[in-house]
Amino acid sequence: MIQVKNVSKIFNEGTPKAFTALDDISLHVKKGEVSLLKGISGSGKSTLLSLFAGLYQPSKGEILIDGEAISQYPENFASRFRRNNIGFIFQKFNLISTLTVLENVLLPTLPDDIDKLEEAMELLELFNISSKTNVEVKHLSGGEQQRVAVIRALINDPKLILADEPTANLDQALSIKILDYFEKIINQEKTLVIATHDPLLLEWGNYETCFEMKNGKLL
């Protein structure tokens, strides 16, 4: 599902501020597998997930998602590919603060005019946030926003889910609820990559591979 071949990412390349965030990474995530990406803050986890989703271009190397070189697509193709195939749970949520919870959750369904209202309501119920359905996101707590971000990533039923610290703002009960849901969708043969340093997730045990990063390298 994900093939990464000798990928490096240098921010501000060619300037005095050049910084190598990823240094010659190669890895393979098989279809239907769950992988954890662990490493201390600044080790490069978010940068690598962003490259998987085609949000950044690699400075060197190649990334294939389901055989497609998403990082080489023009942005309009890349965004359509992302919308149809990838659910990204952003560390900082990336919600639109002036829209309601439901409007945020349904955003990925708008371009292709897919009716996902029923699924959205079910997920809002499941993650204990249905009472906020019509509340603007700017009025939500961090943990509430995190759950909205998780639901928005899942709404188009993506085959690849990239989750950046998906439990960072949640208490244990809600984290377990999300892990339970991940377990359920894993059975539907989705591929899941979770960047985390949450001990609960690391102890979860329900993953095939754990990649560890340090200073932009895979250990």
Ligand SMILES: Nc1ncnc2c1ncn2[C@@H]1O[C@H](COP(=O)(O)OP(=O)(O)OP(=O)(O)O)[C@@H](O)[C@H]1O
């Ligand atoms: N757009 C950018 N421009 C310059 N440097 C960047 C940029 N994005 C990330 N970096 C740097 O790359 C390094 C890796 O950042 P990244 O966010 O991938 O780490 P991380 O492992 O996800 O950390 P955390 O656990 O704190 O989220 C950091 O030193 C960061 O400052």
